[in-house]
Each structure stands twice: as structure tokens, then as C-alpha cells.
Amino acid sequence: MKKSLFHNNDIKTLLLLPNIVYYEVPFLPSDMGQSNIFILLILIPLTFTQSVKGKVCVCDLKNSDPAFPMNKLMKVETSALQCTGTITSQKMTELDRLVLGLQQRIKQLEDNVVMLEKEDDRNLYGAVSLRIIELEIAEIQGLFNKLNSTTTNYQHLSLQTAAQLDDMKDTMEELEKFDNMQVIKKERENQRIKRELEQCKEEIKATAPPPTVPPARCGLGRMVSVVGPRTYSLTVYSTSYPYGAWGRDANPARGDENKYWLVVLLLSNVYGHFVRQYNTLSTLLIGIGQTDTYISSSNPTTNTIQGPNMVMYGNALYYNCYNTYSVCQFNMTTRSVSTVALPKDAGYNNKLPFGHLAAAYSYTDMDFATDESGVYVIYASTSNFGNVIITKVQTSNPPVLGQTWTTSLYKGTVTNTFMVCGVLYATRYLDKETEEIFYSYDTKTKEERFDLKINIKKMQTNIQFLNYDPRDHLLYVYSDAYILTYELIFQ
Template sequence: MSQSNMFILMVVIPLILSQSTRGKDCVCELQNSDPAFPENKLKNVEFTSSKCIGNITSEKMTEIDRLVLGLQRRIWQLLDNVSMLEKEDNGNLYASVSLRIIELELVEIQDLLDKLNRTTNNYQLLSGETAAELQDMEETMVELEKFDHTQVMVKERENQRVKRDLERCKDVLNTTTPAPTLSPGRCGLGRMVNVSGPRTYSLTVYGTSYTFGAWGRDAKPASGGENKYWLVVLSSSNVFGNFIRQYSSMSTITLGIGPTDTYISSSNPTTNTIQGPNMVMYSNALYYNCYNTYSVCQFNMTTRSVSTVALPNDTGFNSKYPFAHLGATYAYTDMDFATDESGVYVIYATTSNFGNVMISKVETSNPPVLNQTWSTSLHKRTVTNTFMVCGVLYATRYLDKETEEIFYSYDTKTNEERYDLKIHIKKMQTNIKYMNYNPSDNLLYVYSDAYIVTYETMFQEVH
């Protein structure tokens, strides 16, 4: 090969044309003007890649998890031993022994913390080095790709992308686990299999300025009120509301004509006015979080009177345990209210349950009374909304701007919890601030960034 990176390919072609040319050869010269392929750079990328794979192993990646789990268990054990020490605190020998055990456990916990800090620092250093090496490899591969004149790599990447998309679709179809089966004695709906829609989608008369609110139909309407729709927009700081607006039909609420307003209070916010966007209408009464308290308010639409019932005193309120996702927190959504075929529920979180979701049945007497309560392992800040169907709590989470996912269920009859549901909801706006199921029409009523939306819940009969 010449210094100018040119090479000459000698091709010898025997020619058998005639008697006179027999035995003679034709020599052709083919010249390639491209530079030589830098094979050493490709070998360096392969070496660096192997080095990264050796440095980052699944065993190393789980080391922090093991340390954190071990530290958590030691702390729980320490709490138990401290509790035992408090019971033995009568100045005898046993209390001294327990105190010595606690001292030794504190030393071991400190050792675990030191090891965790060292491991975390090592991981941060390794992460920085690996990121730099990956950047170098990416730049080298971009340079090497210039030699791919026929775009083989480009087409190969496209093929791999298509294969991944196909596999992902196949996995969703094959691994989607059906929701809990509801026996015929429990509403006769079967299992929830899909949420379709939106069926209706409309901006309220308030425009896009008020992004927090709620709407729907009375889940147990009085005679003559079956077709009415109610709307509450949090008009004070997107947090508080003091009146309910009612419409005579779906068409009038969509067009924003002929409303009737019922005021809870003349001022806003004040005692007993609405706090947060989560509320429901049941039997001509609105249930909601009372202003600045951990109590349930029941506002009678006819008498315009308010009755309350307090939740446990360690219940989160004022945005202590709101609905949230990685990108946002939905302020003042500590308490959610839901209706199903049997009545009204309140969903909340308590300190004693470590911020996990609690469900309490609300008896709709006057004043209201809390009935049976269920504890779950679902942390409330991992959830964006909840609703109830036939005694089953469903929870949603934010996937992206276009999709919300029903991923969790808790059956209050069997106490069965599941995190493997994959029922998707197509969103028209980015954030769903309110969601509730109405048993009279099997629709989900949604308030999404100032828009009112409905979705149809679909069930599959079990034979």
C-alpha cells in the first residue's frame, strides 16, 4: 500500500477471443481513493466496551440495595431493642445488658453507614468515568460510520428499532394481566379490561385559567335529578372553592348555559369550604375535604347545611400526602373521594401507615360516619388518581403526556392487592386532576387541565 493510501488491484483476465489472441492476458488497474479503514480504533472501542462490562456488573449494581436493606433491618431491630429497654428501665441488671446491646448495634449501624457512603462515592466515580468512556466510544463510532458508504449500519439500526417495537407490542399483549374478577354477586360486571375514549371532551365556561376542579353526576340522584351534572372549579388559588354549579343536561354543561349555583359559604376560603379538587356527589350531598382540616365535609344541597366527620388525627392534609408523579405534585390532593355501587369512600394516607393509602367507607347519614377501613401497601405519592368499582380500588399513574395507566387494584372483599394491571387511558391534556367512577352509567368522569372528559369502562363477563 502506498503512502498516499492508494492501492492498486491487479486483475488478470484470460482472453480467449480467437486463434491469434490465444494465450495472452489482459491486465486492469483498479484504484481506491478512500483512506484505509482505521482498524486500531475499532479494536480500542471493543476493548473499552469489554472493560465497561467488566466494571459494571449486576452484582455491583445491587450492592447498594443490599446495604440499604441491611441498614433498614438493623434500624428496625434497634427500635425493637429500644422499646424493650424502655420496658426494663427499672435500674436492674437486665436494663444494663439491653443498653450494652443497643450500644453495639449503634456501632454496627455506623459501620454500615460508612460502607454505604464509601460504596456510593465509588459508584459516583465509576459513573463519571464510564460516562466519559461512553462518550469517547460514541464519537469514535460516528467517525467509523463514515466508511459505511452503503449505509448498512443505518439500515441495521432501523431494523433493530422495528424489532424492538414489535417485541414491546408483543410483550404488552402477552403479559397484560387482567384486573380482578368481580363475581356476579358483586355488581355482575366481570373484570375490567379496558378504558375507551374519551367519549366526551369539552372546555368549561371558565376557560383554561382554572386547571383544578371536579365534575360529574350524582351517583345516587334524587327523583328528577337523574340528568343533572355538577361542576366545581377551584377559583381561589386553584386550591379552594365555595360553590357548586349545576346543569340540567350534558349539552348545557358542554355549552355552559343555564347553570344554577349553590353556595357553601359567601367567602372563600373559610371554614367548611372546599379544599382540593377531589369530591363526589351522592344522594344530593357533596363530600369533600373540609378547609384546613383532616375532616370529611358533607354539604346538603337542599338544606345548605354542613356536617363533618374527622379522619384519624395523623391523616395527611394541606399537601402532606398528595397525589404526585416524578414531574409534578398535585397540590391539596391528600384526600380523594370515590363512589361505587355501594356508596361513598374516602382515600387518604396516614403517618402510622407510612404514607400508604388508606380506604374508609363513609356512611352517608347526617352527620356522616366512618365505617370499615382498609390499609394498603400503596404509597400515595406514587399515585396520580384513584377510583372505586364494586368495592375494588383502582389507582393510576402518569406514564407520559399522552397516557395514564391503571396499574394497581385493591379488593376490599378479599384484601387482594395487585400491582400488575396495565390498562391505559388516552389523555387529551397532560394532567388528570380528578377522576371518579359513576355506577349509573359506568363512566369515568375526569377533570384534566381545565377540560371535562368522560371515558367508558369496559368489562368482560366471566362464565
């Protein structure tokens, strides 16, 4: 029903609904002519009363909405920030670290007791050994006490957080009751539409998709995303060694298909001298049943692993030989080492490493990658102005350098590389949470792309090692002492 409440014909009531009145008011800015008239729509929730005095209608309009409780909303925001600051990924993994540490100390104690039983001479040796065992038991008791204390603290934190969440839920339900005009609901819808609009704009401006690998080469389509992590765990070494590598043999011997290998750089985050192998992923995650194969007796010495980039292929480990510009091939069965030298101007000894604006990854001059066809070494040289070079490594014994491709990708702007079906992909650091696959080089067509935008969700700040396994299409990652896997999605 339409009704005029004022003598002034310029103000008209458009529609009367219960408790809400919409007014159409002509509005003429002072700097515009009569032909430019704006309309203001005034929405007023009200309590409507009417009386008649003579021939004039008088209306009293009162806002029927209570004042919005802004203090309650601010309290919810404060509680949410406190929860975010209290519950962190470091705290969630603290118990795991304590339990792993306790397991190792108990195992060491068992070994010492067995040794004492075998070699006790009932004299000075036994007394000293008993004293050492007594000290170890005291340290284990201290770990137990810390574990109990941490568990109790987490129980209190869990109860406190649950109570805060219930309180925030109740408060938000109460606040939504003030939404008489559906403002919150409409604002949410507007935000959703804005996000979809921005996404649509990005898709319109998006460049061509990443390279599509011809079916004849390995049967995969173009890579569209990276999902995960599928695996996320500390190793048995806890957080002691942030640099290392792990994965599976890309071309295993019969019977070794399920084995996993792990190498940590023990000395200065630069050098490693043995390979640890596990029969299954679960034994690796738990830290039991390992077999250690030593390349050299200590670090650093001839044949020592230098840098975190290495791969396993055909029961041999490929890595940067200590203090040289050579590729080392370590046979896991015979424990023999063969080498092949890169060009003399190739980067080594931390001269041309991976990195980004904030940091460099130490001794990553050479990166090794596996794909469906074998092993590659990725490096840079002064003759190529520090840009990335890809060389195929023939996995004979001794190894031989095969075909080489030069790129225009500057190695210092890259954090890691990997190969899929003859295509090199490079990643870069975006922020603490995101790594981006931004570059590709197709060794078949020699096509370079700098506009890939495929993100990897990081769990830790840095990625020291990354390699693709053609057997399961997973990326194996070593990130600040954590081991992870990500699944590559192909269209």
C-alpha cells in the first residue's frame, strides 16, 4: 500500500512494510543542474504511531532496534587471536619429539646394560659403567617428568580452548540475532561474489597452461596442481639436522621396490657420509629397522656427500662429490664410488647455489633429479652467466655425461628444481607458507616458460631438497628437518 505522509510532493513513500519504511527523496547537488537529480533511498526500522490534529497527519518514528553490542564482537576477535597465538604447529609436534627422544635414550640404556653384563670385570670398569647407567636413568627420568608435564599442560590447554570456542560460538549466535536487515548474510554473499569475480578475472588474464607432455613420452598430461602434503613427519633425528634428503629408488632392483632411503647432513649442514635405508615408509616414520651404509668413515673426506641434493637410481646414489665439480655415483651393494667431472667453470663449493632474496641454500650448486628416463644433474656455470644448465647422466659404471641443454633461468632466483617426463620445473620462495612452481623447460621442444603459477603449501619455511618419483608421481621434500610428500595432479 502506498501512502503520502507529507504535504511536500517531493517526498514520497514507496512502500510500507511492518516496522520498515522506504522513502524516495529527490537530491540535487549544489554543483549540478536541474536535469541531474539523484534519488536517495532511506531505510528506517521504526515503531509507527499516528495521530490527527486538525487536518494535518503527525507521525512519530522511533528506531526499534537495540544498540549493536560492539564490545561482544571485539571480545570474540580477541579470543580468536589468543587461540591462534596459543596453538601452533610447533606445540602440536612437541610431544612427538619428546617421545622419540625418550625412545632413543631407553634404547641406548638397554645397549649399555647389555655391554655391562658382557664385559663386567667386577672391578673399576663395572663401577664406572654403573655410574654412567645411573646418570642415564636420571636423564630418562627427567624426560619422563617433562613428558608428563607437557601432557598435563596440553590437557589444560585443550579444556581452556574448548571453553573459549563454546563461548565464541554462543556469542556469535547472539550477535547474529541483531541482523534484522540480513546485513551479515548479504555481506557474506557479497564477499563470495567478489572472490568469484576476482578468480574469474585471473582466469581471463591467465596465460597458456604449462607444457603438455606428448603421450608417446610417458603418458602424462599437463601438470595442473600440487596436492598435500600427503606425508608430514620428523625423522628419528628430530630437529637436529635441517638439511638432508630422502625418497625411493626411481629404478629399484627386484625386491627393493618398497625401500626408502634417508641422508642427513651431519656436519655444518653441508656434509654427509652414510645412507640410511628402511624397508617401508612406516618403519622410516617410526625410526626402527634401519640399515646404514657408509660411503666414507667420517666427514668431510674423499667421496663425502656435499650439499642436500641427491637421488637414488638403480641401487646407486648420485650426489656432488666433496670439494670438486664432479658427480659421484655410489654403488649401494659394492660400496664403490665412480665419478664424472662437469665443465671446469661449473659452480661448486657454494659458488652458484639456489636461493632467494632473503637467503641462499648452502652448497646447492648441483641439483640431481630423476624422471621416467633416468638421472639429470642441474647446475650453473660462469660461461652461461650463472644460468641453469641441464645435463643427462648416463647411469653406466662409471657414469657418463650425456646431452646438455642451456636455459636463460638464473640459478640464484631458484629454490629447487625437478624433472617430469623430460620437462624441468623450477620453484621459488613466495613466503613462509607458499612455494611456487613458476618455470618450465621442455628438453624436447626447448620451450621455456616463466609464467607457471602452481603453488605448493609449505609446512616449514624452507625446502632444502625436492625430487619427483616417476613410480608414484609424488614429490619427496626435505624441509627444515621434516620429511614430506606431495602429489602431482595431471590433467
